[in-house]
Amino acid sequence: MKMLIYFRDLMSDKRFSFGFTVIIILTVLALISVMSPYSPVRWNVVPEEKPPSLKYLMGTTSLGQDLFWIVCFSIKNSLIFALTTAFLSRVLAIVAGMISGFEGGIVDRSIMILSDSLISLPRVPVLILVGAIFREGLNLYILALVMASLSWAWDARVIRSQILSLRERDFTLTAILSGSKSLSVVFKEYFPHILPIVFASTLNNMLWAIGIETTLSILGLTNPLIPTLGTTLHWALSYQALFLGVWWWVFFPVTVLILLFISVYLLSVSISEYLDPRMRIQRIGQAR
Amino acid sequence: MPLLEVRNLTKIFTIGNVFSRKKVIAVDNISFDVEESEIFTIAGESGCGKTTTAKIILGFEEATSGEIVYKGKRIDHIHHRERRELLKEMQAVFQNPFSTFNPLRKVDRYFYETLYNLGIADTKEKADEIIKEKLAAVGISFEEFVEKYPNEFSGGQLQRISIARALLTNPSILIADEPVSMVDASLRMSIVNLFKDLKDKYGVSVVYITHDLTTAYYISDRIAIMFRGSIVEIGPAEKVLMEPRHPYTQLLKESVPEPDPNRKWNTRINLSETEQSEYLRQGCKFSGRCPKAMEICKRESPPYFDVGGVKVKCFLYKD
Amino acid sequence: MMSVEVLRTENLKSYYILDIFGKKKVIKAVEDVSISIKENEIYGIAGESGCGKSTLLKAMFAAVEPPQRIIGGKVIYRDNGKEYDVYHISEEERKKFRWHFISYVPQGSMSVLNPVMKIKEIFKDFIETHTKGKTKEEIYEIAESHIRDLGLPSGILDAYPHQLSGGMRQRITIALATVLSPKVVIADEPTTALDVVTQRGVIQLLKDIQALKRNTIIIVTHDMGVHANMADRIAIMYAGRIIEEASTEEIFENPLHPYTRYLIYSIPKFGDKKKRESAPGAPPSLSNPPSGCSFHPRCPFAFEKCREEVPPLKEYKVGHKVACWRVEEGENATA
């Protein structure tokens, strides 16, 4: 019931409704990939280099694959990859940020030194190094783990500073006076305040993950047999698709990527604005 | 035996990082007792150490040195479990009722948590019964209280609710840190009176921490005046506030604007511009501004002198 | 009385109109306020938080920004014998009154001075805006002599705000507001959040300025002690309306409105421990004020008429106005 009200409020934001609609469409495409008549790793299952038509919605590739189904698989893999990365790095960020903020002292300082280093570390060369070292051995889950361990630092910092300021608020003391234990203070008192940051940063982390995965894949630094939007473009570019006039092989993945980026970004912007505690407090007062 | 004893309490905060550390003495060797069924006031300006003292008593801050004794037993450095047990005896009310409760949580949650966590009630019925009773004591009805977020109440209502929460455990002592300074003028006295009732009807002791000397005069039995971490004067409120001995207490009392147009100020004052240097000052911390400062005040920190039942930390009363 | 009017409001109404996710909310912060403020007086406005007193000040200062709006009424400035209806002149003309004719001292807050500018640069920006053709040196000279006149250390002009104590910042803000000797100074809770000793210093400064420049100060605070010490006349505000107005002595000696009586009699005094009572209940919400007299739900004397009709602010005694049906009835009974 409450969720419905939130959703209705959010849908009145044009940015949200656009982003949400696009994401739903992309999710549907990802889901129907299970109905694909072809395996994504098999080549020469359809005639080569056919332009988009009713039969082949997005045309076919020089490898003899139906681009529509490849794109569906790619969306699925890219989304799963992004979610995995975002989830792992969020877990790291929340745990690190909360421990750091709540424990203080030497634990806090060590975590902060580590996260400060990670923040100023140029991640792209490091990831390219990882890609160059592992090459085809780099499956999406390992990449997700590596990327997650490189991308938790900023949000851990934000969460930590939130916790530090929440700790100074009197309601922390009230909770302790009410006999609550530390863990329950963190979850009941602080979590609602931290949630919006976590939410928005999850979406931003997904964006970053897809962006990096695409880049590494295009450069041929991941396993090219796993269909993602990046590897699809990798194949297209290595087959000189644009020179040979097979423009659709490039056009559709790029369009889907851009739609994905814009919609996720719009969702993150509108949701973080909506979940901002000050706005939430205003709405609570207004409910009566 | 006093209910609560604070003995030689000192708190030094270290600020800064590895490269430069600064020490600020927030509380400087203070001692006082709170008797059973007594309202004891700690009064002073911001930065005098009164809130730090309260936090140390409640166990939210650790003292640098000194002891806190409750009912003859030391309560600084006690285990978590004992600290939780102690919550049944000692509770607190804070300055800003809107920050006392999490704005994103319903207020009644704190009430049930207090009762369940501390093992005072085990069923919803029992809990509701206790909550109703305590709310009635502060003049709030159960119906207008349940299932509401903090900002659905007015400040005055919420401060009453905060007091009701503190009363759930039937505490013997209540630490109230500036409980009325954020409450509207037209409602302030109703809350002050509430503390008086708690003492008179239920025998609860209150440590009333305030910057407002008139309400302190109105409700307290005894009072300690703090300045830059030290208690400069301590004794029965009637004596301390009607005939202040310490020059700082005199300045403080004189500076209270009285609601009487026939008693406007006719003397002028000088303000200190350098709070930092007052903290670090040798000897009496007030000597830089004191109109009666003597040579000795700048060198030595004065001890307490007994002047007719009032202890004054000032060399003027040496003989 | 020989005193000349310098500013008045006529049936001023100012609301906040909020729009939160498509839901409209109207806060009636100032309702039908008509006050007349004289030259060379300190006029106090008393009331608790949320009674609309700050909104009234902003409307008088003609600094209304959305969501605040002027719904009706007038604000008249009287400068050099001419009257100006400030909401019927252009924004540019309105701005010309600032600092020359009317200026503003905000709440005793820490943050009205730009943290990255030196105090003298801040003074320069404000002075430069309202004077023409002055060199930098001349402007600094104006600032410095003003600071000296007020008995503040002139070295302070070279400091950054973060280097000053809270009390000093508040006094610098007052100096900044009065640097061009405005005829009217509006001070919104200038001593709230300051310690009592500092508060006394700030009040001392405001009184010094008034004595020096012989201008008008309109001071808003909830602290009746501050009013007793400063104001010549006091208006009591409740739920967006002025409910009583009289000279300070009269208000304290002979308060007529039940709310004013609570306000004054509930303040404890040294040497007097008799029981003090607050008004029952809580202040009303301005988005949904009660019918009739807005104090009636809390008033022990309320009767039928109080619930139905808004009492007018009427002068029952020379210089003493009250908006209360009980006073009206009493007046009728004795007449």
Added chain:
Amino acid sequence: MVKYFLTRFLQFLIVVFLSVTLVFIIVRMMPSDPVEKTIAQITSTGTFLDPSDVEKMIKSLREMYGLEGSILSQYFQTWRRLITLNFGPSLSFFPTPVSSIIKESVFWTVGLLGVVILVSWTIGNILGVIAGYYSKKLPTAMKLLDLIFMIIRPIPYYILAFIFLVLFSYLIPAFPSQGAYSVGMMPGFNLSFIIDVLKHATLPALSMILLQTTMWFQSMKIISTGVTNEDFVIYAKYGGISNHKIIFRYVFRNALLPQVTSLSLSLGRIFGGALITEIVFSYPGLGGTLYSAIMSSDYNLIIGIVLFSIVAVSLGTLVLDFIYPLFDPRIRYS
């Protein structure tokens, strides 16, 4: 002040220490032996090698990779190479030392990145402060700009660079598609060469400037919306101070502080973006060089560029942190 500098410098040392260690660990995790891989690569090209020569080559390669000796001595070896800037010879451009290849390419990257950061940071912040100050009633042109920026903002560097390449180099052949200057052109300080260089730099620079401008614009807009609601800005408005003075002396100067911090924190990301963009346009900076090193499995060069990048970016961050007190009197006078 001194305290501030010391803290930052310590931070710099820690970052370099941790990241060099990280790189060392990653390289150690290489699934296949890089020496065998290299040998295999050389033999696969059809070159005939005498078995005894292969033996010699393996030994020298192992030394070069620092694979001789214990893990600890290998680790110290990595540090020695970094401090002496001697990363050994490049394999694909044998026997040119890696350090001289880096020296050549770093010029292009620094030039490109410098211009991009300066232009985008300035434009983004100025537009952002105006949008933030007037956020309550944004002019239509600003609203449109805001919308366009919001759409461009999330696009990754590679994709935007690629779109620019396709649009302005293939479909509309207005700009060259690769390199820093035309093949056959003699580098020198003359007009035609400079024009040629500028032409080649236009697309990479533009695509980066566009992305980064949106980034600075958006964060500046949010920060200055906040600053606009601060008491000192409201008070300046009350004082009748003109809008442009308020925008630049009050809002901008305060909102700039977090943006300077943000620049120093984003340097790593921006640098990464530059690498990627250079790869797309085969620009001979560090990115382009890194790409060809990847393509030819020139591990020495890859490791050299990565280590160098980390130190260079940390150094850049350090310099920015050292400049920061110029903007903030609260640090200058503490």
